[in-house]
Amino acid sequence: MKVGFIGLGIMGHSMASNIRQGGYELVVHDIRKEAAAPHLAAGAAWADMPRGVAEAAEVVFTSLPGPAEVETVALGDEGLLAGMSPGKVYFDLSTSSPALIRRIHAVFAARGVHVLDAPVSGGPRGARTRKLALWVGGDERVFLRYKPLLDAIGDQAIHVGPVGAGSVAKLVHNCAGYAIQTVLAEVFTLGVKAGVEPLALWQAVRQGALGRQRIFDRLTDQFLLGKYEPPTFALRLAHKDVSLATALGREYSVPMRLANLALEELTEALNRGWGDRDSRVAMVLQEERAGVQVRVDETRLREALDRDPPAA
Secondary structure (H helix, E strand, O other): OEEEEEOOOHHHHHHHHHHHHOOOEEEEEOOOHHHHHHHHHOOOEEOOOHHHHHHHOOEEEEOOOOHHHHHHHHHOOOOHHHHOOOOOEEEEOOOOOHHHHHHHHHHHHOOOOEEEEOOEEOHHHHHHHOOOEEEEEOOHHHHHHOHHHHHHHOOEEEEEEOOOHHHHHHHHHHHHHHHHHHHHHHHHHHHHHOOOOHHHHHHHHOOOOOOOOOHHHHHOOOOOOOOOOOOOOEHHHHHHHHHHHHHHHHHOOOOOHHHHHHHHHHHHHHHOOOOOOEHHHHHHHHHHHHOOOOOOOHHHHHHHHHHOOOOO
16 A cells, blocks of 8 residues: 655654554655655655645645644645545644644545544654554544554554544643643642752652542543542542642742632632532533533443553
8 A cells, every 4th residue: 555644744754654664655745855865765755745645645644733734735736635536545643623624524525535633642752652642533434444554653543533523632632731731830839939849749749649640530530420429539628728729829929820720610619519529520610611511421431441441
């Protein structure tokens, strides 16, 4: 099978190499031809434009900086659409806009071409070592047909749902990561300014309940099930703890913007009369504001956890 790859940056370079090492014939393109030099030296073919990649390959991958580049490569005058014939497949590995990939999907579908979004997570190291998640949105039959090819790129290729679902999952993941990163900066500056040596603080908290648990596993005990009784940790106690932390921040003149937002949420939940329910009940407030209820059947959730148990 001949595979096309467009976008040979930090991530794309390694993912294209993984495809080639998986035994696939490769044709490549990048706005900088020098980025393709190692692939060309290893036997890959070069195409001057995305259209040429599409004409030469059965399936094409793009790994691009963002929506503007994806739209140009997919729909531009010399883009993929101009070169793809019915039955061919396009996977976009970029972190991009769900609305854009759905629009591209509709345009390509009219030509008989399959489009799936497959953003990746694992960073440059994961791309190099093939320890990479691919979150795929689109036709599940097409996903399954090309699963061996996706497995050449990363070790965790999963089908998330219809086109755009992979991109939604990636944005949820990354936004959570950077929000958590901001909170960690906030609380660690508090801890160090309050007198704890940074390494000792880090070693201590990573052995706590949160440190030992995968971040997203915190959703499984109460929130996804919508069950807040009996409490694992009562809301009134959580409110007390965050109140003490923000007070410590005031004592040491450490700005605690996000912690104070969290305290506002806990206070509102407390004023609802939820003090003896689990502390995660405060998350219901965001469900109300968003106008959506997040629920998973308990049997399905347990089955998912059994397939991939929580970290110890």
